[in-house]
Amino acid sequence: MRDSVFNEPVLWSGRPKVVATPLLYVVGAVVCGVTSAISTASAIVVSKALGASPTQLLAFAAWMASLAVAFSYLPRWWRSELEYLLTDRHIVVQRGKLRRSIERRSISYARIHWHPKHPGVGDLELVRAVPTGALRRRLSIVLCGVVAPDRVWAILRGVVPSAPAGDGHRLLSQRLDEGERVLWSAHPADGWHKWLPNGLRGVGSVLLGVLLGGFAVVTAVHAVRSIRIVTAAGMDPESVSFVALVASLSLTIVLLVAAGAAMLYVSVVRPARLAARTRYLITDRRVLIQRGDEELHLDRSRIVDVI
Numbered sequence: 001m002r003d004s005v006f007n008e009p010v011l012w013s014g015r016p017k018v019v020a021t022p023l024l025y026v027v028g029a030v031v032c033g034v035t036s037a038i039s040t041a042s043a044i045v046v047s048k049a050l051g052a053s054p055t056q057l058l059a060f061a062a063w064m065a066s067l068a069v070a071f072s073y074l075p076r077w078w079r080s081e082l083e084y085l086l087t088d089r090h091i092v093v094q095r096g097k098l099r100r101s102i103e104r105r106s107i108s109y110a111r112i113h114w115h116p117k118h119p120g121v122g123d124l125e126l127v128r129a130v131p132t133g134a135l136r137r138r139l140s141i142v143l144c145g146v147v148a149p150d151r152v153w154a155i156l157r158g159v160v161p162s163a164p165a166g167d168g169h170r171l172l173s174q175r176l177d178e179g180e181r182v183l184w185s186a187h188p189a190d191g192w193h194k195w196l197p198n199g200l201r202g203v204g205s206v207l208l209g210v211l212l213g214g215f216a217v218v219t220a221v222h223a224v225r226s227i228r229i230v231t232a233a234g235m236d237p238e239s240v241s242f243v244a245l246v247a248s249l250s251l252t253i254v255l256l257v258a259a260g261a262a263m264l265y266v267s268v269v270r271p272a273r274l275a276a277r278t279r280y281l282i283t284d285r286r287v288l289i290q291r292g293d294e295e296l297h298l299d300r301s302r303i304v305d306v307i
Contacts, residue, residue, distance in 0.1 A: 008087035016145035029071035036064035041248035048241040109298040114168035124149035184282040209263030216256035223249035
């Protein structure tokens with residue numbers, strides 16, 4: 001079998017075994033869905049209590065609902081038809097007539113993201129890095145949902161996959177190439193410092209999370225005050241307008257609290273938990289890092305920059 005474009009022999013081919021929606025799109029779908037519900041409830045309040053036209057609010061709610069559906073299903077629809085080809089010179093990802101390719105010799109390193117719910121399945125991210133100069137950049141190509149991504153990476157590197165390859169629950173030291181030896185191994189030092197945000201981005205995320213939490217508290221105070229005012233003005237607590245108002249305010253507060261908590265989790269809690277599951281390995285051939293369900297594989301001959 002030969003590739004139709006490069007006219008090169010195909011050494012391996014595959015398709016996604018598991019088609020899942022990426023976490024970022026799931027979060028986007030949830031935010032858009034909640035925003036649509038808030039806008040719909042607000043439209044009910046505007047229509048029933050104020051007698052005004054809710055057209056704009058309903059149009060916005062429909063738009064947010066459409067985005068929620070798109071974020072939920074479009075990524076899975078797109079990934080379901082992907083095909084992967086490995087030739088003697090290129091790695092190709094194609095869907096119909098659309099193709100992306102990268103030369104095997106230009107790949108700097110690989111990341112493997114194991115699927116937490118499907119043993120032996122993961123995403124293989126191949127990265128071409130140009131670390132210096134005016135063209136400094138990173139180009140990547142991802143093989144989503146493939147079976148035994150570490151085996152595919154071994155084939156791409158031109159080595160025979162080891163027998164334990166394909167089991168992401170095993171330690172990296174148990175899935176080395178045939179004849180590969182560990183020269184050094186370590187893990188991050190344990191201590192209170194791991195709970196501190198890392199870098200300006202981490203500090204900014206913590207501040208943003210605290211700010212969102214503060215907005216949630218202020219919104220809750222104003223919401224309680226508003227509910228008391230409309231109740232004193234004669235709005236029936238059992239009416240559709242009152243229920244819609246409470247639902248709109250409650251969902252807004254929940255969205256702010258969830259966003260703030262998510263920022264704090266991503267910037268503080270998650271890195272601290274992953275630090276306990278991080279291992280560093282240097283072998284006679286590669287530099288390997290295992291961090292939870294994620295792995296980094298770098299051939300020592302590909303190291304071009306050290307800071």
